[in-house]
Amino acid sequence: MNKMSKIFIFIAFAACILAAPAPLWATIDNTLHNLSVTGTGTVRATAETEICVFCHIPHNATPAVPLWNHDMPTSTYIMYESEYLSRAAYPLPTELGTTLNQPGLISRLCLSCHDGTVAIGALYMLRGTKLGDGLIAMTGVGTNYEMQSASSAFIGTDLKKHHPVAIKYDSTVSIAFGSAGSGNNPRTMELLPTPTPPLKLYTITDSAYVECSSCHDPHLENDKFLRVKTGANYAEKIGTTCESCHSKTDWTGSVHQTDSSSYTDTDVQSTFGVNTVTSLLCMNCHRSHKGQGDPYLLRQAEETTCFQGAAGTAAGAPCHGTGGAAGGKDIESLFTKAYNHPAATISGVHTALDVLDPLGGTPVGSKGLDWLNSKHSECVDCHNPHKVTAGTHNSPADISGWYPLTPIQTTNSVSNALKGVTGVEPDAASIWTVPVSFTTLESADKEYQICFKCHSYYALRDAGGITSYFTQSGATVTDQAMEFNPNNASAHPVAVRLIDQTGSPAPKALTPSQLETTWAANAGNQTMYCSDCHGPDNVSDPTGPHGSNSKYMLKGDAKYWPVQSDDITLWTLSDLGGISAGNDLFCTNCHPNDRSVNNVHNDTAYLTPGAHSSIQCVQCHVAVPHGAENSRLIGYNSDTDPYNYNGSSLQITGFTKASGPNSYVITDCMTTIGCHP
Amino acid sequence: MKRNINIAIILALGLGLIISTTFNVYGGSVIGSKHDLMSVTATHTGYGYVSGGETLFTNDYGEICVYCHTPHNGLSEAPLWNKNITTMGYTPYTSSTMDTTPTGTISAVSAACLSCHDGTLAVDSVINAPGEGANLTGPWPNGASASSSHAKMAASNDGGFPLGDECGDCHGTDINTNYDGAHVPYAYLSQDLSDDHPISMAYPTPAQDPDFKTTNEVDSAGVVLYTDNKVECPSCHNPHDPDQVPFLRISNSGSALCKACHLK
Numbered sequence: 046m047n048k049m050s051k052i053f054i055f056i057a058f059a060a061c062i063l064a065a066p067a068p069l070w071a072t073i074d075n076t077l078h079n080l081s082v083t084g085t086g087t088v089r090a091t092a093e094t095e096i097c098v099f100c101h102i103p104h105n106a107t108p109a110v111p112l113w114n115h116d117m118p119t120s121t122y123i124m125y126e127s128e129y130l131s132r133a134a135y136p137l138p139t140e141l142g143t144t145l146n147q148p149g150l151i152s153r154l155c156l157s158c159h160d161g162t163v164a165i166g167a168l169y170m171l172r173g174t175k176l177g178d179g180l181i182a183m184t185g186v187g188t189n190y191e192m193q194s195a196s197s198a199f200i201g202t203d204l205k206k207h208h209p210v211a212i213k214y215d216s217t218v219s220i221a222f223g224s225a226g227s228g229n230n231p232r233t234m235e236l237l238p239t240p241t242p243p244l245k246l247y248t249i250t251d252s253a254y255v256e257c258s259s260c261h262d263p264h265l266e267n268d269k270f271l272r273v274k275t276g277a278n279y280a281e282k283i284g285t286t287c288e289s290c291h292s293k294t295d296w297t298g299s300v301h302q303t304d305s306s307s308y309t310d311t312d313v314q315s316t317f318g319v320n321t322v323t324s325l326l327c328m329n330c331h332r333s334h335k336g337q338g339d340p341y342l343l344r345q346a347e348e349t350t351c352f353q354g355a356a357g358t359a360a361g362a363p364c365h366g367t368g369g370a371a372g373g374k375d376i377e378s379l380f381t382k383a384y385n386h387p388a389a390t391i392s393g394v395h396t397a398l399d400v401l402d403p404l405g406g407t408p409v410g411s412k413g414l415d416w417l418n419s420k421h422s423e424c425v426d427c428h429n430p431h432k433v434t435a436g437t438h439n440s441p442a443d444i445s446g447w448y449p450l451t452p453i454q455t456t457n458s459v460s461n462a463l464k465g466v467t468g469v470e471p472d473a474a475s476i477w478t479v480p481v482s483f484t485t486l487e488s489a490d491k492e493y494q495i496c497f498k499c500h501s502y503y504a505l506r507d508a509g510g511i512t513s514y515f516t517q518s519g520a521t522v523t524d525q526a527m528e529f530n531p532n533n534a535s536a537h538p539v540a541v542r543l544i545d546q547t548g549s550p551a552p553k554a555l556t557p558s559q560l561e562t563t564w565a566a567n568a569g570n571q572t573m574y575c576s577d578c579h580g581p582d583n584v585s586d587p588t589g590p591h592g593s594n595s596k597y598m599l600k601g602d603a604k605y606w607p608v609q610s611d612d613i614t615l616w617t618l619s620d621l622g623g624i625s626a627g628n629d630l631f632c633t634n635c636h637p638n639d640r641s642v643n644n645v646h647n648d649t650a651y652l653t654p655g656a657h658s659s660i661q662c663v664q665c666h667v668a669v670p671h672g673a674e675n676s677r678l679i680g681y682n683s684d685t686d687p688y689n690y691n692g693s694s695l696q697i698t699g700f701t702k703a704s705g706p707n708s709y710v711i712t713d714c715m716t717t718i719g720c721h722p
Numbered sequence: 723m724k725r726n727i728n729i730a731i732i733l734a735l736g737l738g739l740i741i742s743t744t745f746n747v748y749g750g751s752v753i754g755s756k757h758d759l760m761s762v763t764a765t766h767t768g769y770g771y772v773s774g775g776e777t778l779f780t781n782d783y784g785e786i787c788v789y790c791h792t793p794h795n796g797l798s799e800a801p802l803w804n805k806n807i808t809t810m811g812y813t814p815y816t817s818s819t820m821d822t823t824p825t826g827t828i829s830a831v832s833a834a835c836l837s838c839h840d841g842t843l844a845v846d847s848v849i850n851a852p853g854e855g856a857n858l859t860g861p862w863p864n865g866a867s868a869s870s871s872h873a874k875m876a877a878s879n880d881g882g883f884p885l886g887d888e889c890g891d892c893h894g895t896d897i898n899t900n901y902d903g904a905h906v907p908y909a910y911l912s913q914d915l916s917d918d919h920p921i922s923m924a925y926p927t928p929a930q931d932p933d934f935k936t937t938n939e940v941d942s943a944g945v946v947l948y949t950d951n952k953v954e955c956p957s958c959h960n961p962h963d964p965d966q967v968p969f970l971r972i973s974n975s976g977s978a979l980c981k982a983c984h985l986k
Binding site: 073083101103107109111112172247248 | 919
């Protein structure tokens, strides 16, 4: 062996012995919590080599458990609270503890760096010396050597924007409604009895609490230190984390859990490792930290979450915003139309479970849903994003595309799109009287029960039924629960079938000849939706009364009532049938555009041919065709606006329903003008 | 022949390199360290006032080892131990995540350290003072007096009156007080060990907790486990070797001492 090879062997031998082996297993060394000079992150020491010492010290630690060594924040935190928790009487977190065996102390340990008030290098003790005000020199820190607020790990002191901590975990709390409806009463908190490991709770006496480290293990080499290590990508790990505790009723199989549409915003893919709605699960709408919509950890404030989901803009998301990617339904555009539910224009009013607290006040200062103080209309007032499945009640639709194929008795049951939404059912009231007491429903079973939350005394608080409020279309706001009261003499069959309209004298139902094909088959034996009359102005738009350029959001091939499309000329009997203008009369969507089905409309028997021809519809019928105190939506001249159009249109003073549509005689009507005595 | 010798030299050098990096054969000496209580006593002469005009903080026995050890008449629980020890009355560290439940009874080998470090006995309180024969009750050599009034390793509990019966009378509890460069406050453990790394509990088995290394790995790293695989004060500390501050068995650079046992 020559001299060179001996030297080479010697050097090689020495190198092997002296080389420090890098950790072969996952350790804190490879994470951002390695704050020593060997750390891989932006924030690290400039010289200090010890790793554990930034948080732990083996002697004289403060607090004692877990041998803590980082200077503690003295911050007072804004704790998480929500109307949902308050109205459920769920124990709210009060403050982050400062001594052992107080809830929240563990989270305060984490916040000793993450709330940005204490320098990261501020340790209690280092190698036998108390540092006092001294700091370990760090790089990547802010002006006061603290965590920078732009850091993705920054939490701050407003904990309302973050998943609650120092909060008791109690799956036994429940929320009582008046009735279950099609849901469950009482409603649970939708929490598993105990979290699924590796998530954990912290027990103090007889209660278990959620802390930062319930979901995070600060030593673990894993995305965001999540305890859940199993999962193909980051999205899956977060989803498993959420579902370790939260078990939302009917989430499995709901559209937001199963939809395979993709986000086109590339940030979604790069953040989560996937970009479909079904793989993002909770994270489509929520983020555990720093949601813009607080509480409830919503990604954005109110409807903006629905519009853009997890993307930066609506255009990058297959959701409900303008210009969204394939797979979404654009609702945002509908809200820009002239007449709309004001989801996009009113903000900061809606509170969760306002149906249980209609006048607000629980918690103190919270809003309810009354028109006077809390008028609003958010997406979640009508939709439950956790339970919603695809399908409206006109799937399949009739030949027009607007209405259900075969309306039957249960046609007014909530559709899939409205599944799981709270509602109210009015208690019985006498004829043409405002119902003033209601039963709250955990899940409405009829569509109108959802609408009545706001379109009844429950929110209007006017016992007279004719309020001082106006709609965007300029109409006076009235009480629909009063109008659809089954004890009224007539009503469209929204609440009950015509044969169940108890206040209606016989014959209750219309004959099939008085209805278009869709509705003729089950005349008298069917129900309908509020949204069969009110909805979008294009049949291709997403179903529902979101927004329309047609007054009162009247929907259908014909959209005009009580005036024609010139917004001036009132409809008259001569417009029925014949001239093309009659095709725009709203009623002709469901009732034949034909005077001959009814001998009052047909009017050939009387003195002057066409005596009724020039009569305006609103001279006999109420201008708000929901329901009436008289049969067949007839109004009396003693009625007031808006039922009496402009307060002076109605001419009838007495009306008796005939045994059939062609059996009317002159004495069935008494009027102020013309031939009737 | 020559070739074999050359190879042997290379291997010997390599072996020497292994040995020297594994075993700290050139470790520091207790002489001159903070555990050299003879020199500590010397540095404190003339400071303060104890009682009866005496200005000693600790007795000067003229020897170093005697403050802890004696060849005769000492205790058997710790090696030739020359101080009274107590194994009871300590509040142990407790945590919901610990694998074993500490009892509060300290093993003798840790109680030996705590005989000074819990602040209940004066640091110069010995069983058998130097001198011919058993010197169990005094008189003390070199003019030393009864040590019950001498310095205990504790925070001041009398505002400095008398001055010197606790180390804390002068050595403050934060960096801005005089004399704090001596690091003394760090070592006041008191009898409340709830804020200190747990001791006198068995090292967890892999079945009990996979987040700990095996006892073989612990041993290779240089940490020592005692009877029944218990972790004690001298598991991490070598009281005679001041090189790795404070008296650590191995360097804690990169938290290597922590990681000798903890798998994080």
